[in-house]
Amino acid sequence: MPSRSRQPAPSMSSRSSRVGLATLGAITSVVVALPAHVASAAHHSSWSSGVRIDGQNPVIDVTCASSHLCLVGGASGLFVSTHPKSGAASWSRSVVPPARPGTAPAVYGVSCPSTSFCVAVGTDTILTSHDPAGGAAAWKTTRVSVPKGQQLFKVACASPRSCVAIEIATRFHSTGLKPPNVGYVLASKHPDGKATAWKQKKLGEEPDSVECAAPRLCLVGTRSGNVLSSKHPTRGAWKSAHIFGKKGLEADINAVACSSTHDCVAAAVCSCGASSLLTTKHPTHGGSFRWRSINYHPRRSALVIVSADCVSHRRCAVSAPGLNFRTGASTKKGTVYSGKGVKGRHWGRVTVPGSGGPVSCASKKLCVLLGGHGKLFVGHL
Numbered sequence: 001m002p003s004r005s006r007q008p009a010p011s012m013s014s015r016s017s018r019v020g021l022a023t024l025g026a027i028t029s030v031v032v033a034l035p036a037h038v039a040s041a042a043h044h045s046s047w048s049s050g051v052r053i054d055g056q057n058p059v060i061d062v063t064c065a066s067s068h069l070c071l072v073g074g075a076s077g078l079f080v081s082t083h084p085k086s087g088a089a090s091w092s093r094s095v096v097p098p099a100r101p102g103t104a105p106a107v108y109g110v111s112c113p114s115t116s117f118c119v120a121v122g123t124d125t126i127l128t129s130h131d132p133a134g135g136a137a138a139w140k141t142t143r144v145s146v147p148k149g150q151q152l153f154k155v156a157c158a159s160p161r162s163c164v165a166i167e168i169a170t171r172f173h174s175t176g177l178k179p180p181n182v183g184y185v186l187a188s189k190h191p192d193g194k195a196t197a198w199k200q201k202k203l204g205e206e207p208d209s210v211e212c213a214a215p216r217l218c219l220v221g222t223r224s225g226n227v228l229s230s231k232h233p234t235r236g237a238w239k240s241a242h243i244f245g246k247k248g249l250e251a252d253i254n255a256v257a258c259s260s261t262h263d264c265v266a267a268a269v270c271s272c273g274a275s276s277l278l279t280t281k282h283p284t285h286g287g288s289f290r291w292r293s294i295n296y297h298p299r300r301s302a303l304v305i306v307s308a309d310c311v312s313h314r315r316c317a318v319s320a321p322g323l324n325f326r327t328g329a330s331t332k333k334g335t336v337y338s339g340k341g342v343k344g345r346h347w348g349r350v351t352v353p354g355s356g357g358p359v360s361c362a363s364k365k366l367c368v369l370l371g372g373h374g375k376l377f378v379g380h381l
Contacts, residue, residue, distance in 0.1 A: 047352045047369065047379035053079055053091040056374045061154070064362035065112035069132060071120065072368075072376065073107030078120050082133050084368055085378050094132075095139040097122035109154035109165065117160040119191050121152040126165070128192040144195045150184060158212035163191040164233050165198070166207035166220060177271060179224040179250040180206035187218075187233035201236040203228070213258035219266075219283055221253025227266055227291075229284045239284065243291040244268035244276060255318075258283065259310035266291065267305030267318065275304055277318060307358040309367075317367050317381060321356030352377060 053059065057075040064070040070084040077096035084090060099105040103123050112118040112132065120127040124146040131138040146152060150167045157163040167184035183206035190197040207228075209221035220228040220238070225245035228238040243266060245251025251270035258264035264283045269275040278291040310316040355377050357370035369377040 045367075045379055045381050047355075047377050048085075050354050050371055050375035050377050051088040052374045053088050053376055054093070054374055059357065059370045059374055059376060060106060060108055061110050062358050062360045062368050062370050062376075063110045063112050063118075064360045064366060064368055065115045065118070065132075066362050067366045069112065069115045070360070070362070070368050071110045071112060071118055071132065072370070073110045073120055074374075075104050075106045077105060078107045078110070078127065078139075080133050084366065088376075091376075095120075095127060095136045095141075097125040097127060097141060098143070099123060103151075103170075108152060111155045111157045111163070113157040113159050113162075117157075117192075119155050119157050119163055121155045121165050123151045123170075126152070126155075126191065126195075126198070130160075130192070140192060142193075142195050144186065144198055145200075147184065152186075153207075154210050156210045156212040156218065157191065158215045158218070160191070161189050162212060162215035162218075162233075163188050164210055164212055164218045164220070166210045168206055168208070177249055179222075179248075183207045183222070185210075185220060185233070185238075187236075189234055199234050199236065201238070203238070208252050209254060209256045211256040211258055211264070213264065213283075214261050217258070217261045217284065219256045219258070219264065221256045221266060221268075223250055223252050225249075225251030225253065225268065225270065227253055227256060227283070231284065241285075241290065243278060245270035245272060254304070254306050255308040257308035257310045257316060259312055259315070263310065265294070265308055265310065265316055265318070267308055269304050277305055306356065309360050311361045311363055311381075315364060315381065317359045317361050317369075319356060319359040319369060352379075 054074050054076055059072050059074045061073040068082050070081050072079040077093050079091045080094045081091045096105045100123055107120045107122055109121045116130055118129050118132040124143055126142045126144055127139050129139045149170055151170045153166050153168045155165040165186040181204055183203045185201050186198045188198045205222045205224040207220045208223050212218040216231045218230050218233045226240045226242050228240050230238045253266050253268050255267040262281045265279045267277050277294045279294055280291045282290045305318055305320045307319040308316055354375050355369050355371035359369045361367035364381040367379050
């Protein structure tokens with residue numbers, strides 16, 4: 001499942017728009033593929049023209065369980081397609097979650113551990129289905145208790161019996177210096193059960209991304225430059241590793257993604273004016289020495305990576321907007337990087353103007369990438 005960075009919230013919500021520590025206007029994209037072995041030459045990915053599945057309403061999160069099942073969370077509900085390559089007409093609004101007063105009926109996070117089970121989260125609502133393409137009647141809605149000033153944000157499921165969701169502040173606040181010191185995770189062995197099936201754990205920092213590579217390995221990236229890992233998330237046992245930035249200063253782990261329990265990547269950006277893409281084979285061992293920086297772009301420190309998804313051993317898609325982190329200005333164009341290895345000379349590039357949001361790949365032959373103004377792109381690595 002993809003692990004996603006905080007995306008611009010629908011205008012009906014009180015949350016500020018943000019990606020990492022920067023605010024986006026027009027956005028474009030960088031996508032990086034990370035296969036296992038170094039190749040002698042770069043290769044290129046390919047992407048379709050953008051289509052809109054709900055007018056210009058924002059699209060917020062995406063997951064693809066297979067080439068015949070993709071879900072998109074948007075400002076006006078949950079959208080499903082069984083033929084994502086067939087254009088805008090192949091997408092339909094499946095369900096609209098109830099909204100609290102003053103908030104949008106938005107779906108902020110989606111996850112499908114299989115084609116027969118999916119989970120989505122709204123502000124304080126968990127949606128589950130054993131027939132995701134079966135229409136509104138196939139989805140169960142469960143309201144959960146969310147602390148005042150908080151909302152559900154993202155969800156990751158390793159199986160129908162192992163899901164973790166994260167909660168963030170409804171109103172985003174950043175000084176660029178001291179990171180937030182409160183946040184929550186919800187974990188469940190029975191995500192399609194009652195609200196009490198979700199166990200809440202209060203953290204001493206705010207989460208920003210989540211990934212579950214297996215029932216006994218879930219990772220949470222935080223705004224303190226830490227990655228929290230757990231083999232038993234429903235027990236509330238989380239181990240912290242500081243992997244980026246200076247301790248005590250704000251550094252967002254915008255995305256975490258794993259192809260297995262021994263191959264994970266994390267995207268980070270900090271107020272110090274740097275960003276990085278890191279990888280590890282030991283996500284549960286802790287310590288920044290376990291995470292290695294990937295040289296996917298010679299000027300990678302100016303990029304803000306917002307999303308990642310891994311489909312096989314070290315083959316990942318990584319999305320970033322066409323935004324200069326240091327200045328906050330749009331670069332006017334975006335690039336899709338794809339290739340092999342950890343050295344920049346092995347990467348090809350393709351521009352994908354208008355994208356720059358979450359990305360999900362069912363396989364190397366099918367990826368769905370979100371963008372600004374409600375756009376959606378389909379491609380392959």
